[in-house]
Structure formats: C-alpha cells, structure tokens
Amino acid sequence: MACGTEGDELDAPSKDEHLEPEAISEAYAVLSKDEKLKLLAIDGRLRGGTSYGRGELLREALTRALLGRRRCPVTVPFMAFMIETMRSVASHDRDRLKRESSFDGLDEAEIERGVLTGAKPATPEEQAMNSQKVEAIHAHFDGDEQAGLLLLGWAADMRGKDLREFIGVDQAELDYLIKRVRRAVVRLYPEGFHA
Amino acid sequence: MTRSKDELQAIEDALIQSILDASPEDTIAELREQGLDPDACVKLVDEMASGAVTAARRQRLVAAKARAERFKAVEGGKAGEADRAAARRTLADVRAGRGSEPMMLAARKGTGSSERDEESLADDLAELERLRREDNES
Numbered sequence: 001m002a003c004g005t006e007g008d009e010l011d012a013p014s015k016d017e018h019l020e021p022e023a024i025s026e027a028y029a030v031l032s033k034d035e036k037l038k039l040l041a042i043d044g045r046l047r048g049g050t051s052y053g054r055g056e057l058l059r060e061a062l063t064r065a066l067l068g069r070r071r072c073p074v075t076v077p078f079m080a081f082m083i084e085t086m087r088s089v090a091s092h093d094r095d096r097l098k099r100e101s102s103f104d105g106l107d108e109a110e111i112e113r114g115v116l117t118g119a120k121p122a123t124p125e126e127q128a129m130n131s132q133k134v135e136a137i138h139a140h141f142d143g144d145e146q147a148g149l150l151l152l153g154w155a156a157d158m159r160g161k162d163l164r165e166f167i168g169v170d171q172a173e174l175d176y177l178i179k180r181v182r183r184a185v186v187r188l189y190p191e192g193f194h195a
Numbered sequence: 196m197t198r199s200k201d202e203l204q205a206i207e208d209a210l211i212q213s214i215l216d217a218s219p220e221d222t223i224a225e226l227r228e229q230g231l232d233p234d235a236c237v238k239l240v241d242e243m244a245s246g247a248v249t250a251a252r253r254q255r256l257v258a259a260k261a262r263a264e265r266f267k268a269v270e271g272g273k274a275g276e277a278d279r280a281a282a283r284r285t286l287a288d289v290r291a292g293r294g295s296e297p298m299m300l301a302a303r304k305g306t307g308s309s310e311r312d313e314e315s316l317a318d319d320l321a322e323l324e325r326l327r328r329e330d331n332e333s
Contacts, residue, residue: 041225045214058243159212183225
C-alpha cells in the first residue's frame with residue numbers, strides 16, 4: 001500500500017497525477033459514516049507510542065494532504081492514502097520522541113557534534129519486546145490451531161486463496177476466523193503494538 | 196522461532212486490512228466493545244477534519260505572508276539599508292553643493308522638508324540607483 005510522498009523526499013511527479021488539495025477535500029466530504037469509523041479505528045491502532053491523541057493522527061494526515069505535503073496519487077484509493085499517511089506521521093513522531101529521549105543522556109558537546117542526526121534504530125531491547133508481543137499473541141491462541149495458522153499466514157504476508165489453502169478453510173470460515181482473531185488482538189493490544 | 200519486528204508489522208498490516216474489510220455492523224460492534232459510541236466517533240472525525248481544514252488554511256496564510264514579505268523586500272524594489280545610506284550621502288552632497296546634479300536653491304536648502312520627506316527622498320534615490328544598475332546590467 002505504497003502511496004504519497006513526503007514533500008521533497010522523492011522526485012515530484014507532475015501535478016495531474018496527484019489529487020489537488022480541493023480534490024482531497026472532496027474525497028473526504030464523500031466518505032461514508034462507515035469509512036470515517038474505520039479511519040478512526042485505524043487511527044487508534046497506529047497512534048500508540050506517539051504524542052497524538054485520539055483522532056489527531058487523522059487530523060495531521062489530512063492537514064498534510066491539504067497542504068500538499070503528502071500527495072495522493074490519483075490511482076490510489078483515498079482511504080489507503082489516508083492510512084499510509086497516518087502510518088508515516090506516526091512513525092516519524094515515534095522517531096522524533098526517540099531522538100529527544102536520546103538527547104537526555106548526552107552533554108552539550110556531544111549534541112553540538114551531531115552525535116544523533118537520524119532516527120535511532122531499534123535497540124536489542126526493542127527487538128526483544130517485539131518478539132515478546134508476537135509470542136504473547138500466539139500464546140493467547142494456544143490450542144486454537146486455526147488462529148495460530150492465521151497468525152503465521154499473516155506474518156508471512158499471505159492473503160486470500162493462499163491463506164485459505166494454508167489454513168484449510170473456505171472464504172466464509174476465513175472471514176469468521178479473521179473477525180474472531182481481530183477482536184481478540186484488539187482486546188489484547190487496544191492501542192496497537194507500539195503503545 | 197525467532198520473532199522479528201517485520202513479523203509484528205505484517206500482523207498489524209493484516210489487522211488493519213481486516214478492519215477495512217469488516218462489515219459496517221462489525222465495525223460498529225467492535226467500537227462499542229472498546230467503549231466507544233459510534234455517533235460520537237463520527238462527530239470526532241468530522242471535528243478533526245474541520246480542524247485540518249483550519250490548520251491548512253492558517254499555514255497557507257502564513258506561507259503567503261512570508262512570500263509577500265520576500266517579494267516586497269527582494270522583488271518589489273524596496274531598497275536595502277546600504278542603498279539608503281548611500282542615497283542619504285548623495286543628498287547631503289547635493290545640499291552642500293558637491294553634487295553633479297543641478298538642483299534648485301530651495302531644494303538644496305531643504306526648506307520646508309520634514310525628516311520623513313527626506314527619508315522618502317533617500318528611498319526614491321536608492322530605488323533610482325537600483326534601476327540604473329539594472330539598466331546597465333541588461
């Protein structure tokens with residue numbers, strides 16, 4: 001779901017390949033109630049570990065789109081663009097918070113020398129925490145073979161037919177399984193995995 | 196099994212896709228499970244969107260003002276302090292009779308002109324000098 005570019009990060013494509021700010025406003029205006037609720041639900045999953053409150057990630061993403069700082073290719077659905085922009089905003093904010101906390105342990109001279117100039121990579125502790133989260137999700141479904149297979153399939157980026165065949169279910173059974181697992185994981189990590 | 200950050204990310208991606216694929220009834224039911232009122236949620240999203248429009252408008256206005264200031268200072272021909280100082284010296288030379296430009300006696304004496312008039316005259320001279328330089332360059 002790659003879409004949108006952050007200002008001058010990449011070569012700017014021609015204007016007619018992206019939605020103009022007016023078209024962004026129009027795209028938002030025609031969102032259904034269901035789509036708005038889904039955007040807010042996803043905002044809730046992505047904003048964990050950021051400085052944004054409920055709905056604020058969505059607002060920031062829309063502001064950047066309206067200012068043309070994030071540009072939506074005309075070929076990308078607006079919902080997908082918004083989600084990717086929220087994800088990017090959240091990621092940058094987490095990196096910013098990480099950098100700020102990293103400065104706490106440095107003296108003025110180290111900061112002057114630019115010891116920290118970019119996003120800090122995940123520390124071994126953070127990697128261990130991520131592993132623990134995946135283990136905890138699997139442990140939650142211990143003994144539930146289909147749920148375990150679904151998680152393994154998702155972790156391997158499987159979707160649709162591949163996923164159905166991997167688990168050994170039909171589409172209706174897969175839909176029900178996904179709903180069951182989604183609800184359980186949201187209860188386990190209500191603010192996403194970064195909280 | 197070694198669990199990587201990518202694996203957690205892949206599960207999150209799949210969860211987000213499943214939220215998008217969920218039926219409207221399931222979406223409402225799941226928000227209620229989290230203690231959220233769907234109508235209040237829609238209202239919040241609309242408020243956030245309204246806030247985004249306001250923030251974007253404000254930032255565009257600030258950017259437009261900055262561009263206008265730059266235009267006035269650089270493109271609009273507003274003379275810099277150095278040019279104005281040079282123009283004041285020229286004016287003083289003319290008044291003292293050292294200038295090469297012919298000038299009426301009353302003007303040389305500066306009779307009736309206020310400090311503001313003189314500043315304005317210095318600005319005009321500086322602007323004239325800038326235009327002369329541009330003519331010579333073109």
